[in-house]
Amino acid sequence: MTLGDLKYCSFCANSLVLKIFDGKKRHYCSNCKRFTFLNPKLVSIGLIVQSEKLLLVKRNLEPGKGEWAIPGGYVDQGEIVENALIREIFEETGFHTNVLGLIGIYSQLNESVVVAAYGAKLIGGTKNENSPEVQAVEFFSFNDLPTLAFPRDKDIIADWKRWLINYKK
Ligand SMILES: [Zn+2]
Structure with a gap:
């Protein structure tokens, strides 16, 4: 097992991009302008x-x-x-x-x-x-x-x- 991955925004289904936040690469939707955080x-x-x-x-x-x-x-x-x-x-x-x-x-x-x-x-x-x-x-x-x-x-x-x-x- 490794870290999970996400392709699409769960709110608008837009493709997610990786963007640095708090020093880590996070999944970001440029349409909703929000990050999706992956929990353990x-x-x-x-x-x-x-x-x-x-x-x-x-x-x-x-x-x-x-x-x-x-x-x-x-x-x-x-x-x-x-x-x-x-x-x-x-x-x-x-x-x-x-x-x-x-x-x-x-x-x-x-x-x-x-x-x-x-x-x-x-x-x-x-x-x-x-x-x-x-x-x-x-x-x-x-x-x-x-x-x-x-x-x-x-x-x-x-x-x-x-x-x-x-x-x-
Ligand atoms: Zn979105």
Whole structure:
């Protein structure tokens, strides 16, 4: 994933040009005489463990199609972030969860997606692999994790292990 791009003004459909504003190239409509600012896209993901095993999903979407990732997805505008997490995990895995707490916010230079990683707890439901977004749903031992789609997920898992120690105190 990289930064998003825009071709047309969403108000008048005029072609946008790039113009410097605040020291950065921004999308500008010469017809409306206004800039369009691109915001980060928020994704929430949940680390869920059961019987010492971590819940992962095999992605059916690019990027990382066919590889494993921590379950979660995009937060809709106006949606409570924790509710988005519960919704996405249910859609992708069939499991109901409670959110325990925030592990951290993860962002990268020149990357449009910002990830909010939460510790979560499985409270019910049954495994469902019918979501069009995933190929499979599986629990993995920590010493036998599959290849992860996103390099950041390794760091998030390490942070979550440290976070969990404090959470349990
Ligand atoms: Zn316009």
